[in-house]
Amino acid sequence: MEEVSLSNLGLVTSLGHGGHVCPVATRTQELTVLHIDGFHTFVVAYCGCDPLLPHHLQLFDSKLFSASIDQPRSAFTFELLRQYQIHHLEGKGSAYTYIQSLYRLTNDKGFGELMVRLVTSPANTLRS
Numbered sequence: 001m002e003e004v005s006l007s008n009l010g011l012v013t014s015l016g017h018g019g020h021v022c023p024v025a026t027r028t029q030e031l032t033v034l035h036i037d038g039f040h041t042f043v044v045a046y047c048g049c050d051p052l053l054p055h056h057l058q059l060f061d062s063k064l065f066s067a068s069i070d071q072p073r074s075a076f077t078f079e080l081l082r083q084y085q086i087h088h089l090e091g092k093g094s095a096y097t098y099i100q101s102l103y104r105l106t107n108d109k110g111f112g113e114l115m116v117r118l119v120t121s122p123a124n125t126l127r128s
């Protein structure tokens, strides 16, 4: 059985408008989302109704904290940030061990193999 991302199946997630398609959507962008159950790749369609509303704030409105402000390509769910806060404060776990556990949840074949995929595929990098 082969794993297929939602974006490869053609799913486009619209921002703004309560999940409905924006009538003047400006562009779509592949986005790697880090959630408590691992990494996910989505294609998002940004709302174009307010051209002054930056993409990272549109993501924030959807409870996603973008890894960068300029042309975000990855984001963290608020739920993940809360879980990491507890992980760090209560368990004294580092960001490294937390991210490593997310790697394992995404692909339990081995840390090294996933890192190769992350490094070789710009769409799957952690940085934007």
Ligand SMILES: [Zn+2]
Pocket: 016, 017, 022, 023, 024, 025, 047, 048, 049, 050
């Ligand atoms: Zn719109």
